[in-house]
Amino acid sequence: MYDVIIIGGGPAGLTAGLYTSRARLKTLLIEKAFTGGQVMTTEWIENYPGFEDGISGAELSQKMERQATKFGLEIIQGSVIAISSIDKIKKITLEDNNQYEARSIILATGSNPTPLQIEGEDTYRGRGVSYCATCDGAFFRNEKLAVIGGGDSAIEEGIFLTKFADIVYVVHRRDQLRAAKVVQERAFANPKMKFVWNSVPVKIEGEERGVTSIHIKNVKTGEQSSLEVAGVFIYIGYNPNTAFLRGLVELNENNYIITDDNMSSSSSGIFAAGDVRAKPLKQIATAVGDGAIAGVSAEKYIEENF
Ligand code: NAP
Numbered sequence: 001m002y003d004v005i006i007i008g009g010g011p012a013g014l015t016a017g018l019y020t021s022r023a024r025l026k027t028l029l030i031e032k033a034f035t036g037g038q039v040m041t042t043e044w045i046e047n048y049p050g051f052e053d054g055i056s057g058a059e060l061s062q063k064m065e066r067q068a069t070k071f072g073l074e075i076i077q078g079s080v081i082a083i084s085s086i087d088k089i090k091k092i093t094l095e096d097n098n099q100y101e102a103r104s105i106i107l108a109t110g111s112n113p114t115p116l117q118i119e120g121e122d123t124y125r126g127r128g129v130s131y132c133a134t135c136d137g138a139f140f141r142n143e144k145l146a147v148i149g150g151g152d153s154a155i156e157e158g159i160f161l162t163k164f165a166d167i168v169y170v171v172h173r174r175d176q177l178r179a180a181k182v183v184q185e186r187a188f189a190n191p192k193m194k195f196v197w198n199s200v201p202v203k204i205e206g207e208e209r210g211v212t213s214i215h216i217k218n219v220k221t222g223e224q225s226s227l228e229v230a231g232v233f234i235y236i237g238y239n240p241n242t243a244f245l246r247g248l249v250e251l252n253e254n255n256y257i258i259t260d261d262n263m264s265s266s267s268s269g270i271f272a273a274g275d276v277r278a279k280p281l282k283q284i285a286t287a288v289g290d291g292a293i294a295g296v297s298a299e300k301y302i303e304e305n306f
Contacts, residue, residue: 009108113131
């Protein structure tokens with residue numbers, strides 16, 4: 001029996017684990033892939049306070065993990081498929097049928113990249129279609145690439161891809177970027193970044209070895225054209241990982257978990273933190289804040305209920 005089980009090992013989950021472990025609560029963190037979550041697949045981070053020269057996503061993830069485990073946080077790899085609650089005890093079932101029990105749960109499952117859902121996307125996934133520039137960028141030295149989207153992820157990762165590629169086309173559905181101004185300025189000053197405005201992808205084409213082109217449509221004129229590229233990096237937002245939680249906690253219309261200021265979900269003893277929570281700003285800095293609050297709230301809940 002654990003005091004706290006945390007599901008998800010990104011910054012929110014690791015911070016929650018740091019707080020509950022320091023409170024001497026027996027805590028297990030279950031992560032389905034690798035600790036760090038999206039941070040782990042981010043090349044460089046320069047807006048997380050305390051690292052004035054920036055820090056790589058991998059290093060920040062490792063530091064957070066080491067800091068939390070130093071105080072006793074246990075971490076296992078596993079995919080949670082179900083949570084049930086009987087007489088205040090929560091039972092968690094993993095894909096491999098292992099079960100764990102806890103007095104409280106902190107949901108920090110984050111989100112996954114939204115797919116474009118166009119022809120060729122699935123066919124060439126892993127053969128030119130990617131959602132992670134840090135993971136796949138180096139495969140595209142001296143190639144032409146397309147990045148889809150105009151937010152922070154698309155533009156920051158697009159700039160990163162210019163380390164390898166000759167040209168990075170940013171295909172964006174409007175004629176203005178959503179990314180932070182400082183990131184926009186850097187992108188516009190980069191001669192390898194080419195902007196394809198008011199355009200959406202309609203089809204990805206390729207051959208046996210991978211992607212060869214992307215077909216795009218101008219949303220203003222309806223005109224279609226194609227760009228010869230060896231890779232397409234898709235950054236059009238994220239979907240929360242809450243499919244396994246339906247019926248357990250209240251979700252908003254976009255399937256994010258609704259919490260109060262203490263990170264309490266609609267279900268007693270179940271808290272949520274980080275990108276999986278309905279909130280206006282999704283950043284590492286806000287995820288760790290959520291994690292800290294969720295950890296302290298879980299501690300209070302256990303004190304009052306057990
Ligand atoms: P985002 O801010 O939601 O941007 C998604 C982009 O994709 C937008 O430009 C959007 O266009 C476009 N888009 C959405 N659906 C589309 C579709 N079906 N077809 C074509 N284009 C589509 O997502 P994000 O960039 O992944 O960022 C997610 C959150 O993480 C944001 O809060 C962001 O600030 C944060 N983030 C922060 C940093 C940082 O601070 N360093 C880094 C990465 C992410 P419109 O602009 O027209 O809506």
